[in-house]
Amino acid sequence: MTLRPKIKIQTVLNLVAPFMGLILVIALFSAMPDVQSRFLRAANLKSVATQSVIVALGALGMTLVIIGGGIDLSAASNIALSSVIAAYAINAGLPPLLGLVLGILTGGLIGLVNGTLITRLKLVPFIITMGMMGIARGAAKWIARNQKIDAPLTWINELMSKSPHPPWLVLAPGVWLMIVFAVVMAVVLRYTVFGRHIFAIGSNEAAARLCGVRTVRTKILFYTVSGLFLGLAGVMEFSRLTVGDPTVAVGLELDIIAAVVIGGGSLSGGEGSIMGSMIGVFIMAFLRNGCTMMGWPNYIQEIIIGVIIVAAVALDQVRHRRTA
Amino acid sequence: MTANPDAAPVPRLRGVEDGSALEMRSIRKQFGATVALDDVDFTLGRGEIHALLGENGAGKSTLVKIISGAVRPDRGVMRLAGRPFHPPGPLAGRLSGISMIYQELNLAPHLTVEENVVLGREASVGGFLKRRGVREKIRETLAFLGHSEIPLDVPTGRLSVGTRQIVEISRAIMDRSSILVMDEPTSSLAREDTERLFQVIRKLRAEGVSVIYISHFLEEVREVADVYTVLRDGRNVGAGRMADASFEEIIRLMVGSKMSDFFPRVPREQGDRLLALKALKGVRMGGAVSLEMRRGEIVGLAGLIGAGRTETLRTVFGLDATASGGVELEGRAAGPGRPWRMIARGFGLLSEDRQGEGLALSRSITDNVTLSRLGPYRRRGFLSLKKRAAAAAGWIAALNIKAGGPQLPVAGLSGGNQQKVALARLLHQDADVLLLDEPTRGIDVMSKAQIYDWMGRAAAEGKGLLFVSSYFPELLGVCDRIVVFHRGRIVADRPAAEWTDESLMAASMTGKA
């Protein structure tokens, strides 16, 4: 078939492009004489991994949402609210495990409400989640009485510790959670009916409906799953800060979306992968880390990340044109 | 082919008892005041390829929508394989073994062939996909259709339209459909793809599948169909075996004897040559088009939907990019150019898509009428709203637009009045070349007559009009000259007086005049 070679180039491009970005970033800083010896040290890789956990967990959920043709602007607010709820619960004397569960469930609830409103009111996800962005952020500040919540230190705060107990874990428990869930979600997307239906809805919702896919249920489900991940990210944020801060993670939803997009997710739906999104997360994390280590001013960092986002979306566009 | 065709378990199909696959009796469906179907009987035999024929708006699509479950009839009885059948929705229709294959394909472009074929019917164990047996079945189905070369793991968005259609048919077969409805399946296919499709359809017939086949291409219909039914104005006006019917009979059934419309005739004279298309070919046009028009002339563009008429107007106006050729106005090159430039040169376009791009529905009549020519109301960069409203009020009166006032949004007007607003814009713009694409579609008789009248007046003022219509009587009644498009090219160009309803229909369908 004449299509074959073209498809191969395409596949290779799709597969390699995100990796290339990551390799490029790591190579760049590894070549800098100032930080060379330090950049690839295990301790630094450990701290980049820990710093990535929150955005990565958010990106796991956001990948589902974006593949399904949606968007979630309330992600960062959801993280803040979940972290405040977890801190509030633990501060109120509940056992830490219950605080953790409540935090995750809070995230799931926000996702459920997002999905339900999007499908029932038939409004675009942009609007619903933009509204939810304000609602969740406001609720977080309200519950925290507009200040941070100093919850007592518990084992939850060890989840994001770079020197974990027991030491044989090597990486923070949060990093392990991130790895395990990334594998789980990659499997879900590829090998389950649910995953298949998310792709179908994002690709052509009308066709999916016509083929008997329960689109409403599937959408509510993937927004809820995404919310649960944001809830977990919120608990991790609390673990890292050791306080419940309602003003935390402002603007983080854009980092999360950027990670998914850099990793090959298409904002018009139907495309994206967990692997890609994770690479997107690490590209941004290594960039931040490298820029800080180099002592470059923040504005350089912002400009570089901005350029990378535009370049990634432009690449997305090019791939689309080839598909069409 | 990987599997031995004898050993391959050919998909088992439903509705295999003898007798008709589908019977419809006294079906009636009304949308508002319009009767789409009136007392229609329709019988589909088992293993039969049944052509459903009729002009645009004759009721074909309403009928197949009722069969698919997308529309529920007001009255009438349906029996599927002898059992009463009243599908509450399209999914129920599909589950009962009725598959629709539309012009716009129902595939998810990012999913692979395999994923699309099983979409909504994925075999699974505890939520996890079971793939092995499934791939074998799909391969067998494709082999049965004679297309084992289609790869299972390529996203359908990268396949040709013809191949995608085969994928859709495979899906229907995997669903064990007993009835396949195909709506203009060949309109975007190349000839060899059409041939492949026909082979597939014949194979399905051999397996006892019934096919309802809707197409405007009469030759193809004669090639593939066994039986035909002709609808006209929502009624079944004839049916029979394809082999026993001639072209002429079928066309006569489709056209019928029309009620004579009122076509006001404004006396006019033709002047110098105004417009010339020089082998113009747009990126979306099937072929190059050459055409001339004089001042004071109304030239009709006849043909089937998709024959290239709309695309020609859009290319002239610069909405579609020009691939080759050019446009001359009064002997001087005047195109290609962007719409704003073409407006400045004296072109005006009335879009067939009134709601989508013809009008800004939420804006006022004044805004819509004056949008393409704000010059007279502009002073030092500011608009004189009062003058503008007064001008719009003048047009409302002149075209007899029924509206509460020029400040009201166009969305609140009836279709006919909306269309008059669209026409008023071109007249207000004082365009020399009016490109009118289906200006009377879906509007009432009185509004139509007024629009014809204004078209005549514009011609009498020395303007030139290109008039696209799928309603032949109005072309015959209004135009000085009519050209017929077929598959992207002009196949005939004669004075209006030398055409008849039947000859226009025949030329449109066969490409021979």
Add this chain to the structure above:
Amino acid sequence: MNFQVKFRILAAAALLAAACGGPKADAPVPAGAAAAGTTTNAAGAAPKTLTIAVIPKGTTHEFWKSIHAGAVQAGREMGVDVLWKGPQKEDDRAQQITVVEDVISRGVDGIVLAPLDDRALVRPVQDAGREKIPVVIMDSGLQGKDYLSFVATDNYQGGILAARRMGELLQGKGRIFRIRYQAGSASTTDRENGFLETLTKEFPAIKVLIQDQYAGATTETAYQLAENLLGRFPDVDGVFCPNESSTFGTLRALQEARLAGKVKFVGFDSSPKLVQALRDGHLHGIVLQNPVKMGYLGVLQIVKAIRGEKIPERIDTGVTLATLENMDTPEIKALLSPDLSILEK
């Protein structure tokens, strides 16, 4: 100009001498001279210049620029490199943690940190300790004892200065607002407490009409609050604000209401607009911190500690009251309009 720079350096050195009680001569140490605190690289060849990371709460505000200037100044004099890096978004706790972790990874010789949260930054500072990187805290406090020294303004003392100025301006009687900054902000809460407690003790005849309204984080929110309060009590006699944004927002509201100058107004921290207001008589007193000195002493203390000297656990960088009368004296002028030209080079 040149004179001014020289003067500023001398002034800083003098202040430093006063604060630490050390001899003035110890300030400029040539790089490599103090073997005790100088690390050597793997090859064991030439000694390496010390790198000190200075991590503020933000990077755009005037206050932090002044700290930056002081830190750079100290770095020049001590012959060490200063790595200046704030969180990417102003006041983002999570990002400040990331910055601390990254400079630890990078490997610096010492960290001077203005923690955004007295609790959230504890763990990163412990991480630094594990990597044997000493930490000095500046500006705001941090829980625990994982750092060497705390260099900051005595905010409570600032509140006392403001209260005495207010009492003096109103001659011991009248009705005032005490506008607060933001719930949970430790430094401003100290100022607010110092103000209120001194006022009620020393000037009991002054009535505090409003004492628990928060101006919020931005000039805009402060402006709105002051506008509303002035609408309700247009005949108020005095207003106190605990930081720059609340002072400026309130100033704008007073000017809009044509009450500027009539209402006695004491604020906190300097900016060009506030200096102008002081000159115009719209503002009757500004309590000034000394951020240049804070940055300077932060770096100085950490370098001293690395070089094996003992440093005090708490260093007060002092507060000063600027008024129309004293604003043109050289000391006050240097505080009101800090010389940031060192950052340009």
